[in-house]
Amino acid sequence: MVKLAQLSKTYARGEATVAALHGVSLDVARGEFCAFVGPSGCGKSTLLNLVGGLDRPSSGELYLDGRATTTFTSHEWTLARRELIGIVFQAFHLVPGLTALENVALPLMLRGDGGRSVAQRAESVLELVHMGHRKHHRPGELSGGEQQRVAIARALAHRPKLLLADEPTGNLDSHQGAEIMTLIRSLAKADSVTVLLVTHSQTAAECADYIWTMQDGRLVARTPSPALTGVA
Numbered sequence: 001m002v003k004l005a006q007l008s009k010t011y012a013r014g015e016a017t018v019a020a021l022h023g024v025s026l027d028v029a030r031g032e033f034c035a036f037v038g039p040s041g042c043g044k045s046t047l048l049n050l051v052g053g054l055d056r057p058s059s060g061e062l063y064l065d066g067r068a069t070t071t072f073t074s075h076e077w078t079l080a081r082r083e084l085i086g087i088v089f090q091a092f093h094l095v096p097g098l099t100a101l102e103n104v105a106l107p108l109m110l111r112g113d114g115g116r117s118v119a120q121r122a123e124s125v126l127e128l129v130h131m132g133h134r135k136h137h138r139p140g141e142l143s144g145g146e147q148q149r150v151a152i153a154r155a156l157a158h159r160p161k162l163l164l165a166d167e168p169t170g171n172l173d174s175h176q177g178a179e180i181m182t183l184i185r186s187l188a189k190a191d192s193v194t195v196l197l198v199t200h201s202q203t204a205a206e207c208a209d210y211i212w213t214m215q216d217g218r219l220v221a222r223t224p225s226p227a228l229t230g231v232a
């Protein structure tokens with residue numbers, strides 16, 4: 001589903017350059033859930049941003065669902081995010097003036113869906129994240145955990161094959177964080193959605209099938225997680 005072949009990213013910093021990713025190669029199968037952990041600055045968010053087309057690689061190739069992406073135009077990336085990819089961020093990024101239902105419906109409308117099917121899909125995905133009873137509430141009226149549930153519903157509303165989650169529990173307490181990770185895992189597994197998760201939380205990482213450790217822009221180890229092996 002996601003294949004990285006010798007993917008590198010270098011940033012310019014004044015006169016100097018920073019190599020954020022060094023020739024990373026990785027193959028993630030459909031329905032697999034991978035977490036990426038490692039010290040601050042090791043390249044986790046860079047990797048996720050490249051996979052989501054939010055940033056472009058300096059060299060190497062990225063394949064999504066079998067398609068090479070390095071020649072994608074901005075428009076092709078926009079289409080890929082509308083059809084194939086859902087993204088959840090630490091800071092929720094809900095539109096403050098819209099209700100939960102409207103926030104979830106928005107990406108469906110942006111890709112041209114209309115009418116009752118949008119409202120029905122937005123309602124049903126809000127039910128999946130247990131937020132159906134708060135559908136008419138605005139983000140400011142919801143707790144952090146509730147806002148993240150709405151953001152997950154928004155990310156999954158268009159039935160993406162790939163979910164990218166960058167520190168989704170970073171703004172939540174440990175209890176809310178555990179609930180959010182359980183939800184992400186169960187929803188993803190139910191629909192064979194591939195998940196790439198970046199996190200500083202070992203507890204969150206253990207919801208994945210595999211945990212990749214990164215260091216200095218490289219993948220240095222892959223460990224099967226307790227969620228996969230059944231050994232807690």
Ligand SMILES: Nc1ncnc2c1ncn2[C@@H]1O[C@H](COP(=O)(O)OP(=O)(O)OP(=O)(O)O)[C@@H](O)[C@H]1O
Pocket residue numbers: 011012013018019020038039040041042043044045046047
């Ligand atoms: N836009 C940018 N311009 C210059 N350097 C950048 C940029 N984005 C990231 N970097 C650098 O690339 C390296 C990797 O950053 P990245 O954000 O991917 O790390 P990270 O592992 O996600 O860190 P954290 O856990 O703190 O979020 C760091 O040295 C960072 O300073």
